[in-house]
Amino acid sequence: MDIAILLYDQFTATDCVGPYDVLQLMPNTTVTFVGAEARPYRTDMGQMAIIADREISDVPKPDMVLIPGGIGTVAAMGDDAVVDWVRSASETATYVTSVCTGSLLLGAAGVLEGLTATTHWGAKDMLEPLGATYVAERFVDHGRIITAAGVSAGIDMALHLAAQIHGDDVAKMIQLAIEYDPHPPFDAGTPDKAGPELSAAVNQLFARQLTD
Amino acid sequence: MDIAILLYDQFTATDCVGPYDVLQLMPNTTVTFVGAEARPYRTDMGQMAIIADREISDVPKPDMVLIPGGIGTVAAMGDDAVVDWVRSASETATYVTSVCTGSLLLGAAGVLEGLTATTHWGAKDMLEPLGATYVAERFVDHGRIITAAGVSAGIDMALHLAAQIHGDDVAKMIQLAIEYDPHPPFDAGTPDKAGPELSAAVNQLFARQLTD
Secondary structure, three states, X not given: OEEEEEOOOOEOHHHHHHHHHHHOOOOOOEEEEEEOOOOEEEEOOOOOEEEOOXXXXXXXXXXXXXEOOOOOHHHHHOOHHHHHHHHHHHHHOOEEEEEOOHHHHHHHOOOOOOOEEOOOHHHHHHOHHHOOEEOOOOEEEOOOEEEEOOOOHHHHHHHHHHHXXXXXXXXXXXXXXXXXXXXXXXXXXXXXXXXXXXXXXXXXXXHHXXXX | OEEEEEOOOOEOHHHHHHHHHXXXXXXXXXXXEEEOOOOEEEEOOOOOEEEOOEEHHHOOOOOEEEEOOOOOHHHXXXXXXXXXXXXXXXXXXXXXXXEOOHHHHHHHOOOOOOOEEOOOHHHHHHOHHHXXXXXXXXXXXXXXXXXXXXXXXXXXXXXXXXXXXXXXXXHHHHHHHOOOOOOOOOOOOOHHHHOHHHHHHHHHHHHHHHHO
């Protein structure tokens, strides 16, 4: 299985890398990081860079597409070459997946028309104008099209995908290999659990990042 | 706070990137990826590359050191320039941290002498010859020196660090920002939970990767 993970400027690192470390452990799997250009792409705040080893035009028909989110998602939605690739690659791929605001890019490409989908909780109002209905789930599986919630949700989605493709035992082996026995020190991973005050504070933080 | 995350050939991506996405959201924090050389470093199986923006010699005294693990850890333990940097940077840093087999590099630099520590479960027998006593915990906090278990454990450790440095509310805001409300589809994240058969299979997989 050939998996293409899309990079664009100001993507969120864990959106790509969490699923990458799960999916690359599947048997007979090749993962390729792709971008509009074959060059390094820097993350949201610019403090790290992952290299896109190939141009999207060189990888027209991957078996799986994974679209991350990030501060740069809205700008990427305005890049015709990127949106066209997401649309055409999604037509032929066996699995079309997104993490966080990556689902907005799927929506901009028309892939989520009429479907329920998820995204980062802070971006939930942006899905409906793109034809999808937001649901607050860890990931939403429509068989061929799977969208995951914010950032860390990609790890859960990727393990689910590994189980769909290779069976439960392979997925469990991968979970053990990455020692994914999560023990968050707090229970504040959703707006409901964190409460309205912290949620409002995080939303303000995002708004500031987007306008900086 | 200036945080230096070490890269070396065949590191594990999530070991770095999970903590990166937590720590970079702390106030007044700069994260720099460093390596023996300022160049891209490729992950365990070579399918992705993160760029070390600066040489370790240019970053002698970071406030926090984070050492990831990976297939390449043993080779890195044989690189005097890397081990010397880990030793000297650890002497002056406020926090010295590792994820997965990164603790073996701390051990090789003499940082864990006489301490309890953790590492990837598959590498637990390698800690004792380096002066440390393995404990099967998500992370082991000795105040200034904190070691985390395999791969995904770095996220939990980083949230714990954010709480130590900036208080519980900031850590909870970061947890909410990365929507870290884990729902693994299976409960197989430790050898005990996965059982002896799957654990043996994963150990064989690692052994094969190390000799390929």
